[in-house]
Amino acid sequence: MTRFRALIAVGVALSALATGCAAGGSGPEDNEDTLTYALGDEPEAFNPALVDEHLDPVTEMVFRGLTAHDADNRVVPALAESWEISDDERTYTFHLREGVTWHDGEPFTADDVVFTIEGVRDGGFATSNKYANVTSVTAEDDTTVVVELERPTPALLDTLSNGILPEHLLADSGIDDPAFGEHPIGTGPFQLDTWEHGSYARLTAFADYYAGPPGLDAVTISYVPDAATRLIQLNNGEIDAAYLEPQQAGEVEGNPDLRLEVYPTADYRGVLFNMEDERFADPALRQAMNYAVDREAIVESVLYGYGTPAGGPLDQSPFHVEDAVDYSFDPGRVEEIMTEAGYERNGEDVWEKEGEPVSFELTTFAEDGVRSAMIEVVATQLREQGFDVTAEPRPRDAVDWAGLESFLIGWGTPYDADSSLYGPFHSSEALADGGSNYGSYANDEVDAALEAGRGTNDEAERAAAYADFQRALAEDPPYVWLTYLDAVNAVPANLTGPQERALAHHGYGFFWNVEDWSYSS
Amino acid sequence: MTAAAVTVVLSVLCFLLLDLAPGDPARALLEARSGGRPVPEAAVQAQRAAMGLDAPLPQRYADWLGGVVRGDLGASYLNGRPVADQIADALPWTLLLAAVATLFSLVGAVVVGLVAGLSRSATLRRAIGLAMFVLGGVPGFVGALLCLFVFSVWLGWFPSGGLGRPGEPMTLATVASHVTLPALALAFGHHFGVYVRLVESGVRRVRGSAHVAAAEVRGVPPWAVHTRHVLRPGLVPFAARFGVGVAQLLAGAYAIELIFAWPGMGRLGVEAAQGDDYPVLVAVVLVTGLVVIAANLLGDLVTARLDPRARSVAVAR
Numbered sequence: 001m002t003r004f005r006a007l008i009a010v011g012v013a014l015s016a017l018a019t020g021c022a023a024g025g026s027g028p029e030d031n032e033d034t035l036t037y038a039l040g041d042e043p044e045a046f047n048p049a050l051v052d053e054h055l056d057p058v059t060e061m062v063f064r065g066l067t068a069h070d071a072d073n074r075v076v077p078a079l080a081e082s083w084e085i086s087d088d089e090r091t092y093t094f095h096l097r098e099g100v101t102w103h104d105g106e107p108f109t110a111d112d113v114v115f116t117i118e119g120v121r122d123g124g125f126a127t128s129n130k131y132a133n134v135t136s137v138t139a140e141d142d143t144t145v146v147v148e149l150e151r152p153t154p155a156l157l158d159t160l161s162n163g164i165l166p167e168h169l170l171a172d173s174g175i176d177d178p179a180f181g182e183h184p185i186g187t188g189p190f191q192l193d194t195w196e197h198g199s200y201a202r203l204t205a206f207a208d209y210y211a212g213p214p215g216l217d218a219v220t221i222s223y224v225p226d227a228a229t230r231l232i233q234l235n236n237g238e239i240d241a242a243y244l245e246p247q248q249a250g251e252v253e254g255n256p257d258l259r260l261e262v263y264p265t266a267d268y269r270g271v272l273f274n275m276e277d278e279r280f281a282d283p284a285l286r287q288a289m290n291y292a293v294d295r296e297a298i299v300e301s302v303l304y305g306y307g308t309p310a311g312g313p314l315d316q317s318p319f320h321v322e323d324a325v326d327y328s329f330d331p332g333r334v335e336e337i338m339t340e341a342g343y344e345r346n347g348e349d350v351w352e353k354e355g356e357p358v359s360f361e362l363t364t365f366a367e368d369g370v371r372s373a374m375i376e377v378v379a380t381q382l383r384e385q386g387f388d389v390t391a392e393p394r395p396r397d398a399v400d401w402a403g404l405e406s407f408l409i410g411w412g413t414p415y416d417a418d419s420s421l422y423g424p425f426h427s428s429e430a431l432a433d434g435g436s437n438y439g440s441y442a443n444d445e446v447d448a449a450l451e452a453g454r455g456t457n458d459e460a461e462r463a464a465a466y467a468d469f470q471r472a473l474a475e476d477p478p479y480v481w482l483t484y485l486d487a488v489n490a491v492p493a494n495l496t497g498p499q500e501r502a503l504a505h506h507g508y509g510f511f512w513n514v515e516d517w518s519y520s521s
Numbered sequence: 522m523t524a525a526a527v528t529v530v531l532s533v534l535c536f537l538l539l540d541l542a543p544g545d546p547a548r549a550l551l552e553a554r555s556g557g558r559p560v561p562e563a564a565v566q567a568q569r570a571a572m573g574l575d576a577p578l579p580q581r582y583a584d585w586l587g588g589v590v591r592g593d594l595g596a597s598y599l600n601g602r603p604v605a606d607q608i609a610d611a612l613p614w615t616l617l618l619a620a621v622a623t624l625f626s627l628v629g630a631v632v633v634g635l636v637a638g639l640s641r642s643a644t645l646r647r648a649i650g651l652a653m654f655v656l657g658g659v660p661g662f663v664g665a666l667l668c669l670f671v672f673s674v675w676l677g678w679f680p681s682g683g684l685g686r687p688g689e690p691m692t693l694a695t696v697a698s699h700v701t702l703p704a705l706a707l708a709f710g711h712h713f714g715v716y717v718r719l720v721e722s723g724v725r726r727v728r729g730s731a732h733v734a735a736a737e738v739r740g741v742p743p744w745a746v747h748t749r750h751v752l753r754p755g756l757v758p759f760a761a762r763f764g765v766g767v768a769q770l771l772a773g774a775y776a777i778e779l780i781f782a783w784p785g786m787g788r789l790g791v792e793a794a795q796g797d798d799y800p801v802l803v804a805v806v807l808v809t810g811l812v813v814i815a816a817n818l819l820g821d822l823v824t825a826r827l828d829p830r831a832r833s834v835a836v837a838r
Binding site for chain 2: 041043044045050051055124126178181182196197198199200222223224225226228229232233235236238365368395396397398401409410411423429431433434435436438505507508
């Protein structure tokens with residue numbers, strides 16, 4: 001009996017303690033300028049050799065590449081101060097910045113660059129193909145690196161914006177050493193202080209950063225898987241900043257302590273067709289469907305206005321041409337094209353040809369709420385124009401690429417056009433050959449233009465090639481282009497420094513100029 | 522011996538089910554690294570080979586079992602960290618959450634059950650019955666979100682998740698304030714109504730019995746009658762049910778930990794399942810199984826303490 005009463009007393013005491021100390025919760029004001037930012041996904045390691053194109057904020061802050069991008073996504077010097085390119089575009093000579101040190105105090109040298117390029121190229125990683133054209137990379141002296149290429153590779157300077165890794169720590173254990181991925185050492189403006197798995201990663205300012213110490217003393221990336229919880233924590237002041245889903249942005253607008261940073265991205269969504277399926281062979285059908293979707297309505301209803309209608313894969317690129325095609329919503333054009341192509345409406349008002357109605361399933365990754373909502377709206381819009389489309393999201397693991405009919409896919413890069421076009425659209429990258437051309441799309445003009453576009457550094461020649469590419473794509477559209485997504489982030493109202501730039505992904509890339517951030521008061 | 526057999530059966534089941542389920546650790550890893558975009562099949566094949574996933578299932582299982590026998594739970598497919606380290610990081614937090622939740626539901630069930638069992642008001646009893654029925658029908662995640670909105674958003678009494686503000690020192694007070702809300706959400710989930718019903722029916726059965734009447738006649742004060750003579754034997758069915766309750770509590774913790782960003786076993790397990798990370802998932806299942814076995818044992822011991830008649834039964838098991 002007494003034991004039970006003791007137990008009850010402990011319970012009551014604990015509840016009282018919890019209640020008493022809970023209010024407020026933030027503890028004593030610390031005198032350092034810290035930013036705590038929450039997002040959903042935690043990477044398995046912080047290693048730029050493994051991660052695609054600046055997709056993780058911690059890796060982005062800890063490491064620096066030979067090059068970087070400015071607010072207009074132009075390549076600018078970083079660890080390399082300057083470089084020369086030979087006339088045949090196959091030899092690059094990089095002059096490295098002097099006096100750069102790793103977070104552990106060791107000097108950064110040309111050997112680190114050689115180690116990184118060779119290690120990634122030969123490592124058998126998903127990122128390895130980016131250096132596939134590198135035949136040799138040599139350190140002429142401590143601050144000079146010469147890269148020899150098999151053929152011109154215009155995307156190389158973009159690729160070299162990915163982080164360089166320290167040879168002195170990885171020479172023995174290998175470039176993908178898990179222990180290093182746990183305690184990374186880079187040359188970036190912030191160094192990793194603590195990583196509590198499942199909770200947060202805390203970074204502190206690196207005083208010896210080559211461009212001068214950053215404005216903030218510390219940045220904490222907090223991993224909060226549930227989007228609703230992130231919003232609550234933000235509004236409660238438990239975190240300072242967060243990545244937001246489009247529908248959450250409105251909930252922050254009234255909060256005087258917060259400010260929304262909305263950036264455009266090159267991250268687009270489109271409906272891919274399985275071209276192995278004969279029913280999708282006629283380009284006219286795909287053209288008609290491109291006129292049948294109301295992109296503004298999709299941006300409004302699914303993205304709450306945080307996006308822009310997409311006309312093709314290069315809308316965010318300097319190579320974008322306006323005159324290729326205008327696929328604005330136009331039911332009249334749908335009727336015209338379909339009738340001309342020999343289709344007619346059947347008893348249920350669905351287009352059909354030779355007794356075969358245009359009827360197919362549109363699927364996407366069910367885990368992605370925005371994609372799942374988008375296929376519902378797209379299917380409804382297409383049904384209104386006589387295409388019998390059923391929306392059916394599927395779990396990632398259950399997506400059968402070879403067997404599906406159509407899929408809401410996403411690609412896009414604000415960096416070199418080649419890196420996000422060749423894989424998805426060149427016929428040599430077809431699904432059956434192990435590539436990223438999941439719809440097995442094949443068009444000779446497109447192939448030729450993509451090859452011309454990656455074959456030279458000459459801006460004018462490349463512009464002509466990608467103009468040809470966009471016109472060929474307009475004639476024979478592989479996708480129904482839908483929208484580009486905006487990246488929506490909330491930050492403290494008194495944080496200065498975040499600068500708009502077209503990002504590569506709606507969820508990542510926000511920290512691109514974090515060294516310039518600071519609190520205004 | 523039993524534990525070893527349970528380990529083998531559970532682990533074989535885990536490997537088999539994971540192998541039968543669609544999904545591929547190599548693809549999951551690469552898609553995570555590419556921001557959710559699909560990854561070329563050629564890269565997935567290369568990654569599979571690098572992770573040693575090309576070996577047939579029986580061989581992978583044999584390798585894993587060989588490690589376990591040597592006391593090595595293996596390394597995660599996703600991040601290469603030793604599984605034992607990840608379990609050691611996560612388990613204490615889940616145990617803390619489960620312990621506080623158990624305490625809450627225990628105290629709550631005894632109070633509510635005692636009131637319902639002793640009250641002569643049919644209306645009150647029916648109201649409690651209805652409330653328990655409703656609580657039992659609310660899915661765990663709905664209850665958790667309700668808790669969040671009421672106590673964290675509206676009232677602002679408790680922080681909404683995690684273990685405290687990252688980087689700040691973790692004190693008993695911050696941990697207590699952060700554990701309260703998830704523990705509340707967990708404590709008053711599905712099994713709470715069952716606990717209350719068990720206490721209530723136990724108390725009701727005992728309160729009419731001869732020894733209670735005898736105590737009242739002897740002039741023992743009412744509060745002492747209620748605790749010593751009614752509550753103690755009334756708790757027997759409740760204690761006997763404790764092990765099952767803990768199993769349900771742990772199942773509930775899986776959803777609760779995700780919502781409250783609690784770095785425990787549930788979150789580890791869900792992330793391992795999403796990433797097809799066999800070694801981590803198998804370890805989570807095994808350790809969860811061991812905790813349930815331990816809770817059952819504890820329930821038996823408490824039952825034996827409360828009811829001398831059960832002692833021989835408990836020993837005989």
